[in-house]
Amino acid sequence: MTLYSLRAIVQRYNGRVVLDIDRLDLEAGRIHALLGPNGAGKTTLLDILAFLETPASGTMTFCGELVEPSPQRLLQLRRQVVLVDQHPIMFSATVSSNIEFGLKIRKVDPTVRRRKVDEALETVGLSRYKSAAAHELSGGETQRLALARALALSPMVLLCDEPTASVDAENQAIIVGLLQQINSEQGTTIVFTTHDRLQAAALAQHTLVLESGRLAEVAYENSFACTFRRDNQEHNAQLYCILHGAVDLALPALTSGRPLGPSGRLHINPEKITLYRPDAPPESGLDIVGTVVLAMAEGDKIRVVVNIGVLLAALMDRASYQQCAPQIGATVRVRFAGDAITLLDVA
Amino acid sequence: MSFFLESFVAACRLAWSLDPELLRIVQVSLTTSCLATALASLVGIPAGFAIAHSRMPGKRIVVTLLNTLLALPTVVIGLFVYVFISRRGIFGPLDLLYTQQAMIIGQFILIAPLVTALTIAAVSRVDARYRKTARTLGAGDWQTALVVLREGRFGIGAAVISAFGRVISEIGISMMLGGNIKGFTRTMTTAMALEYDKGSFTLAVALGLVLMAISLGVNILFNLIQGRSGR
Numbered sequence: 001m002t003l004y005s006l007r008a009i010v011q012r013y014n015g016r017v018v019l020d021i022d023r024l025d026l027e028a029g030r031i032h033a034l035l036g037p038n039g040a041g042k043t044t045l046l047d048i049l050a051f052l053e054t055p056a057s058g059t060m061t062f063c064g065e066l067v068e069p070s071p072q073r074l075l076q077l078r079r080q081v082v083l084v085d086q087h088p089i090m091f092s093a094t095v096s097s098n099i100e101f102g103l104k105i106r107k108v109d110p111t112v113r114r115r116k117v118d119e120a121l122e123t124v125g126l127s128r129y130k131s132a133a134a135h136e137l138s139g140g141e142t143q144r145l146a147l148a149r150a151l152a153l154s155p156m157v158l159l160c161d162e163p164t165a166s167v168d169a170e171n172q173a174i175i176v177g178l179l180q181q182i183n184s185e186q187g188t189t190i191v192f193t194t195h196d197r198l199q200a201a202a203l204a205q206h207t208l209v210l211e212s213g214r215l216a217e218v219a220y221e222n223s224f225a226c227t228f229r230r231d232n233q234e235h236n237a238q239l240y241c242i243l244h245g246a247v248d249l250a251l252p253a254l255t256s257g258r259p260l261g262p263s264g265r266l267h268i269n270p271e272k273i274t275l276y277r278p279d280a281p282p283e284s285g286l287d288i289v290g291t292v293v294l295a296m297a298e299g300d301k302i303r304v305v306v307n308i309g310v311l312l313a314a315l316m317d318r319a320s321y322q323q324c325a326p327q328i329g330a331t332v333r334v335r336f337a338g339d340a341i342t343l344l345d346v347a
Numbered sequence: 348m349s350f351f352l353e354s355f356v357a358a359c360r361l362a363w364s365l366d367p368e369l370l371r372i373v374q375v376s377l378t379t380s381c382l383a384t385a386l387a388s389l390v391g392i393p394a395g396f397a398i399a400h401s402r403m404p405g406k407r408i409v410v411t412l413l414n415t416l417l418a419l420p421t422v423v424i425g426l427f428v429y430v431f432i433s434r435r436g437i438f439g440p441l442d443l444l445y446t447q448q449a450m451i452i453g454q455f456i457l458i459a460p461l462v463t464a465l466t467i468a469a470v471s472r473v474d475a476r477y478r479k480t481a482r483t484l485g486a487g488d489w490q491t492a493l494v495v496l497r498e499g500r501f502g503i504g505a506a507v508i509s510a511f512g513r514v515i516s517e518i519g520i521s522m523m524l525g526g527n528i529k530g531f532t533r534t535m536t537t538a539m540a541l542e543y544d545k546g547s548f549t550l551a552v553a554l555g556l557v558l559m560a561i562s563l564g565v566n567i568l569f570n571l572i573q574g575r576s577g578r
Contacts, residue, residue: 050483052479052482052483075485075487078482079485081483082483082484083479085479085480087476088476088480089474089476089477089480091477091480091494091497092498101481101484101486102484102485105484105486105487105490106485149484150484153484153485
């Protein structure tokens, strides 16, 4: 079932377009990841999905019904969707009072309320802090409490803005586990934003990418900021790009135009990357060498992440993977197909 | 110096003996100040909250005007209210001049801008995420407003206490609109001025001691609230 359906949604701040989505459908019961750099419009989109902001133009349906921007209707919808902020703030009260807040507003019976508070705290592993002042919890515990506060309301949709961005590794693992548990046990639709492509790939069944307020047509997970240089001033001189100031990459002949300026962004299609053993004869001068840091099954393909100075994801079919058989920690030769690289800002 | 010490000792004895005249003066002062503060809070807190959250054009002008009113001299307010409530004024028939009600009206005008301005400051300091969090947890407009008020309660409390401190120590309004009538409108500050004029320092010093004690108590409370707010 399609839960959200957005058509021609535009949001402006002070006349500047910050979000421009032509079409977006989100299925119910799934985990959706929203990737994109800072300022891409991820938080704005979450605010719209949470019915906290009304878009400047466009139409939106929720559960098949058109979202009317009347305060009463939006309030009803907000009670089915909860947004957990990147830096959640707790009311200056106890942990249990914070969780009870939404339940009190919904006029839930006190006995049921207490039970739901206990259940939510148990789910996130914070039962021992029930009577503690919420402001005294650590960052990771606060994030878990924010999840508990949302869970107690049994929402249809849980929206999380970078839920693991500002917590330690232990709490990151706990939060990721919780999101999976909530989705699988309660069927809650989850939409979360992240910068971590691997986390998105591991957790989400559907990945969206926002670039400058627009949905990217493909999952630009190998999307890098870069600067360009040429061997000489000749028009046909070899073009190089330096990814994140660290990796010098010789570009094949580009079919997607020429760079706009001395710096820009490029995308390397993970399905157009082939890995070879280091002793394989180089086919061209464009090969680079890296170390395998992760290999995981993804549908009928294998995702291999190679550290070439930046983390580069390659999506291989099983036959290619078995041929190369890259082990974690092993050195591999990375080769790009002629049409693997697309410049995102081109003239 | 010995004259001052003698007056001080006599004043302490007077205060300790709970002199009826002194008690009546303190009672009038506290009654008018508390009522003026309560009225100013009833008007100033909602007004400050509404201004802080409104997106009306000219909001900055309103805030600037309120801040200007904080410096309004008490005698100007006394004069202004006198024009309206004197026998020739439009509210003359109400016979308000030289009553506690007249003093309360003047004191209300004195501190309502103070409560409003400090409430605006207190509410503006409340983290915007409280509002967003309350809304996403399903709160309506009123419930969200209550959350913001709750989170800004220490700042708002400090505004009220600050207003009380201002009003209990003023003299211009009480003198011009109350008339310093013994037993009715004589407050601590007007009585002190009178005793000073008479050259009788004992009651003046005793009242000064009580006023200082009240001011000290209010400031201790103010600091306690600010301390909690700052945590």
